Amino acid sequence: MAKYSTNEFKAGLKIMLDQDPCAIIENEFIKPGKGQAFNRVKIRNLNTGRVIERTFKSGESVDGADVMDIDVQYLYSDGEFWHFMVPDTFEQYQADSKAVSDVVKWLKEQDICTMTLWNDSPLTITPPNFVELAVAETDPGLKGDTSGGGGKPATMESGAVVRVPLFIQIGEMIRIDTRTGEYVSRVKE
């Protein structure tokens, strides 16, 4: 596996730390005019999702992590595993609940997601930035209210709970930003 020196550190670089694959979020170069240089790095542990800070001596090398992002289509869940397919090759991957736990509420069959592979097995799934889901449950709306002010909670077909404007009804399709979990718009059929 490739080794990376601290002067190759930048946001997005995947390295191994404490036996876990990690992604660098932020890299700060700190050096007294006459003295040792350090790299203070903010890192996300891709296995646990935790963000930690580490300081390295500049010039030190660390192992790269064999981590790769691929586009996959979500197929179905059998209750134990979530199944995905690479559209071009039909190659299939099954992700366990740990890999999908944070995003399962956004998964919709046939949507294209990003899968992060570590040593060729699924580590995390990132849903598309925007998903369109049907409203499964919400309080009856107030007729004529199109202001969107206030809003009410709505449960989606996937189980996600999103704050929606008062006029949204059960059965309607809405567009949601998965990065913020916020309602974007109503989807016109």
Added chain:
Amino acid sequence: MTENWKPACDLQSLRSRAKMLSAIRHFFHQRSVLEVETPLLCSATGTDPQLDFFSSFYHCTPDNREMFLQTSPEFAMKRLLAAGSGSIFQICKAFRNGEAGRFHNPEFSILEWYRIDYTLKQLMDETAELIAELLGRSDDPAAIISYADIFEQVTGLDPLVFNQKSYAEYAKKNAIEDAILVCKDDHSMWLDFIFSFKVQPVLESKFICMVYGYPAIQSSLARVNKQNPAIADRFEVFIKGIEIGNGFFELSNVNEQEKRFEKENQFRQVKGLRVVDKDQKFLDALRSGLPDCSGIALGLDRLLMVIDDAELLNDVIAFPFDRA
């Protein structure tokens, strides 16, 4: 077409730089300090293992040779001092390989000056006056504190006496336990680690702060203090916690200088860094006699950051490294 042809800083910052440069020149002309120029491209470079240099090849057969972009104008300026120039200042570029970040650009502007017969204290006073004038804060006296005092105040540790166990305990208790693995039994590295991450942030609350009496193991090109051999006659200037400059009561003893070069080269060898030739012209200058003097280098881009109240060095440089 990308936007990279445009300057990274705004045009106001160009004007503010021009104003700063002219104020610096005025300051020294008034004090009869001579402005000089020395080569950026030099036949020798420093041995400091913490500085990585750029090198380049000169092609003109049979005179083909490697040349170095200076990491500071120190050696050449001391050659002028030894030749009898009197007090001198220079505004120039310096180059340091592998240094890039919020406060670093591999090519940067330096103001360096030397004062014949000045004590370190006199140079500290002059530095404070210059900075106060450039920042328009002449009624704001600089805080002056010794390295040992500020280090102990902040950490409770003695920086002059290395006690690995108590340093490690401090690191564990203060969320810098990485230091234990990184610094091991290297006293100087421990000091850099703790100073950078724990002491320097405390200096942010002070406007201009001068820290003097650096540990002798970090004396660089400063003399070791006559009364107390544990410290060096060296100080640093910080503005709002940002390191702006390094000043020395200059080492003039050629044998001591040569020993330091050799020691640094040994260190380079151990660390697998390239060993560099000692600058013989500089050593010859010391041999012929460097007058007693104090000197300092200030990072002008950082100073401009303070003047412009900028967040990043790149905010005050027209074409920083990625646009150069």
